[in-house]
Amino acid sequence: MPELPEVETMRRGILSVVGRQIVAVTCPQSTLQSIEITPSLARLRKQVCGQTIRDVSRRGKRVLVHLEDGAVIVMEPRMAGLILLDNPPTEKHLRLCFHLEDRSVAEETAHFLFWDKRGLGKVHWLDSSQIEPRLGRERLGPDALEVTARILKERLGGSRRPIKVALLDQKGVAGIGNLYASEILHWAGIDPRLACTALTLRQWERVSCWTRRVLEQAIEHEGSTLADGTYRNALSNPGGYQNHHRVYDRGGEVCLQCRAGTIKRIVQAQRSTYYCPVCQCRRGVHPAVIV
DNA sequence: CATATGTCCTGAGAGC
């Protein structure tokens, strides 16, 4: 579930590791299958031990830990991964521990952790020459916090796919996932089934505007912790944006915007989409552009 | 080329 707001919250949560040196990487005992580490755990260890962390950045839904030699550790939480300073929800799902040099200051963390309940997450070590080909514009679109109407129309406007499905494609725009795609389109008042080719510039303006607003608001609330309780910030505290959801997982409930419509759940590209048929469906739209 | 579908993985919850 972690999307841009959750991943950004994790990034901010571990910023205190900047300036610290990694001294060891351990793979805590687990009865579960190991997550994918590339090129390998041995190589990761060899390359990062002794390196000082220069920065922690984010690209879409990935966190990049920048090392002094120009390489990066890329952490992908995917569905159920967390990047933590402490207090993992379970010991069982601890996948990687990056140990930091001991400064003998009790308040300072001695490590940061990669925890993953389902094992779908990934950790990569990339040298400086691999960063652009793996994470550059050819592979991932511009960050969703930086989109404009012009960028959206340029990158998605030619697609015949429904707008909701196109927003999930990380090659178009990076950072939007299933939850926020529904939320953004609800605020923008746009039918999730509408083909990208049918959107007007005015509608792209609404999408870009609400993309930034919804994601920024969600970051302010430190992301969304759903009913399963999996998502946590770096200190293992839940987020708060779930209390502000307008449509996601609210199928059958009354629309909080118009108080008239009932939130509908449909499936698009094997994923749930939630929307309000009153707020988000314009009369007079030709049926052919609803895909 | 664009778009669609299958796959990985575990835990939660439903139904019997």
Add this chain to the structure above:
DNA sequence: TGCTCTCAGGACATAT
């Protein structure tokens, strides 16, 4: 109670 089944959706591989 404990079993089996289905579902959740990130990103990418493979198919159309």
